[in-house]
Amino acid sequence: MIHINDNYLKLKASYLFSDIAKRVAAHQQRRPEPAVIRLGIGDVTRALPDACVSAFHSAVDEMGADASFRGYGPEQGYEFLREAIAENDFQARGADINADEIFVSDGAKCDTGNIQEIFDGRSRIAIPDPVYPVYLDTNVMAGRTGDYRNGRYEGIVYLDGSADNGFVPDLPEEPVDLIYLCFPNNPTGATITKSQLKAWVDYAVASKAIILYDAAYEAFIRDDTLPRSIYEIDGARQVAIEFRSFSKTAGFTGTRCAYTVVPRSLMAYTASGDPHPVHSLWNRRHSTKFNGVSYPVQRAAEAVYSDVGKRQVAELIDYYMTNADLIRQAMQSLGYPCIGGKNSPYIWVSTGGKSWAFFDMLLEKTGVVCTPGAGFGTCGEGHIRISAFNSHENVSTAMSRIRQALS
Template identity: 50%
Template sequence: MAKVNQNFDNLVPNYLFAEIAKRVNRYVAEHPDNHLIRLGIGDVTLPLAPVVVEAMKKGCDELGCKETFKGYPDYEGYGFLREAISGYYKRFGVTVDPDEIMVNDGAKSDAGNMGDIFSKDNIVLVTDPVYPVYVDANIMSGRKIIYADATPENGFCALPDPSVHADMIYLCSPNNPTGAAYTTEQLKAWVDYANENDAVIFYDAAYEAFITQDDVPRSIFAIEGARTCAIEMCSLSKTAGFTGTRCGYTVIPKELERDGKNIYQLWYRREATKFNGVSYPVQCAAAAVFSELGLQQIKENLSYYQENARVIAQTLDELRIPYTGGINSPYIWLQCPNGMGSWEFFDCLLHEIEVVGTPGEGFGKNGAGWFRLTSFGDKDKTIEAMERLKQMLKK
């Protein structure tokens, strides 16, 4: 008899966003004339930049000619894209060699799969609240997971406890869901802790393009010592609207080793076995993101979302509701008003003003009583949602 992975029994029965979808779909079925505004799941709403679309079209045209046709892509990604990514890092003072970059179909894939090359005996540390994939992927593998508390008292930026040992550490900055971002000093504390414990940091920098403050690093490799303890995962999903196009990249320094093994080589071997790469037209489109015109055009989209974040934050300031995020992040993490629980507040918003957000409890125990809103919606609808919120809470 084929036996199943019993670790799946330890997962939360319903994935957070699946539960949200179920409740929203039930409401829509009962209220077909609804006027829902969705500020929950962090999907983008603006189209791809024109230069990106043209590059993808050109890539498709090249596949239609024998002379320029491409078959299987390189496992690590085409050289022209890795060179472009390397050049992007130089813009904020970080040196990453093209040969240390692995192109993928989004940061979530590598965040969930990177554990394949590490022993199941490793102790995993995550911050709480936490992006669910870090926890779920390691539960599936049967690893022990410990938590570092991110709370209002530390600005939702958990710091390492020297008395606690961990082997694998997941950090996300700017953070999903809290919107909090580590300063250089705070991130240095994690790098020092990882090196002292021979641990590896899996650093999710999917939202680095939203950083505006000088003391918040765009990359963990801006921190001294990170090259001997860190892997960085990035994504074009939020930077350039690739949520449906699917492209990201992971940086593994060539000197990173553990247990006598080179981590880059292990990951390359894993990818060669389980992943056939990202399509040529998509990689062409991704490279266009990092061109001068591409960076200019995506900046316009980022500014649009940043203005939405400002509108949400301004509303919460007016209502005197505590929150984090919105400055270096597209997410705003707010304390549920009137002592409500996060699912209670979710249902209240859905049924009273037809606005959808994300309950904090879905991100861990420290998310209880907190709620995530995203700035990725339509500008006019974001303004309307905040007007509805003000009317509801000022009754």
């Protein structure tokens, strides 16, 4: 008799964004006007940069002629893309990362979800609260937790975020093996300084732990003193894996391209305590269960690093950051304390009450959709996330409605 992976039964029944979708649909049924403005899910709204579109078309043409057709590519990604990434995203910032340490993939969600597979099933996991749900859910599926009780899974070391620590969690008090960090943070928009990040790297070195560093939002950092990669920190090559994505950088959420950095010097340990390169484990996982990113998509991603591509991506980021400024200013002027929105497309608003209640009130009074902080963990309670991913027009209409309704 075939049995299911019983760990799936521990997963909370419903998913944050489907709950939101249901409430929004019900609201639209009751109140079709004014039109709903979605500042909830973190999805980009603007077209791909022209440089990417041109490169995309050229590569599709290549696929349409026998002489230039490409079949299976390297599972790890084409050299042209891996080299552009290593040079531009790392070496240019003084981070010592080589092309063969880059694994191109179809999404940071996939990579952050799959990475835990290569580690021991009994690893002690540290996960921030609040946080993007994928880190937690994929460890639940893998059986690294007990049951879900009072909003938390047994067996996980939660790293609490709060107004006190500015949603940059403190080092754990109990020993952990695998640490998820995400900066600029989703959902809080909080950023981490070099000295704060150095403390995490030092902790990981001292305890032979590994940091899984999700930097999907690094392109939004405007403060040059903040680290954009964990590899800007001494010692990180020994203890960190970094996840990046073209989704938010260049509008690739529907086009799908991302990458993961696994330094060759990163070690995990066998049962007998011998060091084993993580690079070879991830390479084996990646080449056995993945068959590479679509070739035209890789060419579109490569174009992000051309001169014109860089300029167009910068304009795209500026566009959304203008929205972020608008949102943060509006919410602050109404007396709501905010984090994020300065080096991040997310504004994390302290609501002074239950976050689902604020979500419902905001939807009812203004037709604006946000994301309730409680959906990201118990420490998210009392907050909402507002996303800057929308048109200037929609964001400014949304803020007018909010000012009118809440002041």
